[in-house]
Amino acid sequence: MNLPAGKPGGKPEEPTGRLPATGELPAPDRLPATGQLPATGRGVLVSGASRGLGRAVCHAFAAQGDRVAVHYGSRSDDARRTLESLPGTGHVLIGGDLSDPAEVARVADEAAEGLGGIDVLVNNAAVNAAHPLPTTGYEEWTAAWQHHLSVNLMATALLSHRAAHGMITRAVFGRIVNIGSRGAFRGEPDHPAYGATKAAVHALGQSLAVSLAPYGIGVASVAPGFFETERVASRLSGEEGEKIRTQSPFGRVASADEVAEAVRWLASPGAEWSSGAVLDLNGASYLR
Secondary structure (H helix, E strand, O other): OEEEOOOOOOOOOOOOOOOOOOOOOOOHHHOOOOOOOOOOOOEEEEOOOOOHHHHHHHHHHHOOOOEEEEEEOOOHHHHHHHHHHOOOOOOEEEEOOOOOHHHHHHHHHHHHHHHOOOOEEEEOOOOOOOOOHHHOOHHHHHHHHHHHHHHHHHHHHHHHHHHHHHHHHHOOOEEEEEEOOOHHHHOOOOOHHHHHHHHHHHHHHHHHHHHHHHHOEEEEEEEEOOEEOOOOHHHHOHHHHHHHHOOOOOOOOEEHHHHHHHHHHHOOHHHHHHOOOEEEEOOOOOOO
8 A cells, every 4th residue: 555645745756676575686887977875865765654763764764855655554544643743745554464474565666656766765664473492382482483484574675576676677766774673792581583693684785785785775774772663662661661761771762753863874975984884872881
C-alpha cells in the first residue's frame, strides 16, 4: 500500500529506479557524474518507521527537506501519525511484512515509485523478543531464530539489494545506513538471536561498503546502546530503570533523536569517508 501524504507538490518527475526482480548489477562504468550526494531533496526509505527511532529518523530527514517513505509492518495508525507529523511535502506511507521476500521487494519498489527514486535507505525494522536458552523450548527457540533472521538480517540484505540496484541504474550517489546494536558486541543473554543478527547486520554493512563504493554508494551502521522509546518506557521506571541508566557514566539513556541525528549525519554528503564504519552510540556504557 502506497499512500500519499496529502500535501501538494511532493513527487518529482524523474525515473523511479524500479528494477525487475532478477538481473545483475550494471558494470561500474555507470558511475554517477562528478559531484556528490545532495544534502537535501532526496528520497529516503525508512523501514520500521511507525514510532520510536523510526519516527525520529523520519523527522530528522524531513526537517532538512528530504522526501520520506514511512514503512510500517502492522502499526498502520502509528505510521500514519508519523507521516502526518512530518514537515515538508512528498512523503509516502508504505505497509509491508518484511519477513516475506516478495513483500520486501514490493515495499522497495513502491518507495522508489512514490519518491521518484531511493537515494537513502535506513534499515531500522527489527524484532527483539526474549528467548533465553535455559527456559525456552526447542520449537519456540527455532521459531524465534527464524523470525529474527528473516526480519533483522534478511530484510536488511534484501532492501539493501533493491535500493542499491536502483541507485546504480539511475547513476546517482547514495547512502545505506543500518541500525545495529551494542548487543552485537557485549552479548544478549535473554535475546541471543537479536544480538547475533545485529552482529551480522554490522558485518553485512561492511561487506556492502566495499562492494558499493565504486558506484558512489556509502554504507555504514550505528550501534546504539539503550535509548528511550515508547516500547521500553516501562523498563525505565523503578529499580530496573536506575540500573539501566547507571550503565552509562552520564547516568542516563539516549533519546531517539540523538540516535536519529547520527543516522542523518551518516547519510550526509560529508560522511562518505565513514563508509564501512560501525558507529558506537552508547554513552560510554560499553567500550571496545
